[in-house]
Amino acid sequence: MLMYLAAAAPKPENPYGLMEALEQGGTIAWTVFLILCAMSVGTFYILFTKLIEQQKVINQGKKVRATFWRAASLKEASAKLDKNSAYKQIVDDGIKAQDEHGKLKDPVEAHDWLHGSLARSEAAINSSLNGGLAFLATVGSTSPFIGLFGTVIGIYRALIKIGAAGQASIDAVAGPVGEALIMTALGLAVAVPAVLAYNFLQRRNKSIAEQLNGFTVDLLAYLVSDGAVKPTVAAAPAAAAKPAAAPTKA
Secondary structure (H helix, E strand, C coil): HHHHHHCCCCCCCCCCCCHHHHHHHHHHHHHHHHHHHHHHHHHHHHHHHHHHHHHHHHHHHHHHHHHHCCCCCCHHHHHCCCCCHHHHHHHHHHHHHHHHHCCCCCCCCCHHHHHHHHHHHHHHHHHCCCCCCHHHHHHHHHHHHHHHHHHHHHHHHHHHHHHCCCCCHHHHHHHHHHHHHHHHHHHHHHHHHHHHHHHHHHHHHHHHHHHHHHHHHHHHHHCCCCCCCCCCCCCCCCCCCCCCCCCCCC
């Protein structure tokens, strides 16, 4: 009977949990907490949206390597690419630059003109891929200091309580010290994913930029040679031959 009553009795609430620490910390603690929460939400939003954007460009590159250079002309090859493809943007800009070169009144070398146009197009795509990474870098570098600010305030409140009580009792300082440690942990919990996401996305962007640059070089060679120079592509896999029909008995 006593065991049943002990199990049924409500457990004492924890006076040193997160919400209790924020309530004790007041406006400053809540402000630090909300800023760190906003940073964390922004970090994961940028991470997932950039992963989707990068994967689209990677898939577009696979399609270009498989089918693009098999087309009879650039316009035909461009028409087969996705409407919002990064590679289609480069091809269209190259075709447009080639058409505009003949309209220049002050002649410029075709190679220099096309190279500049393709470089601008490639830079615009890389700039779009790098969008949002500055936020991740900012979160990774500043969130520990924001958490440290909450830590300093918590320690300051603990010292005030010690001074008011005249002695350092656990009951007097447990709340403010717990609040300080929580703020430190929150700052690190926000900073670590942001730094990891920044490095991971930067590495993928570097790989994508190398693929775009290689395609741009091949496209420039194709344009300045009027199609005489283009990458060698493997032959398309031949369709499997159908098995011969079995002879019918007379």
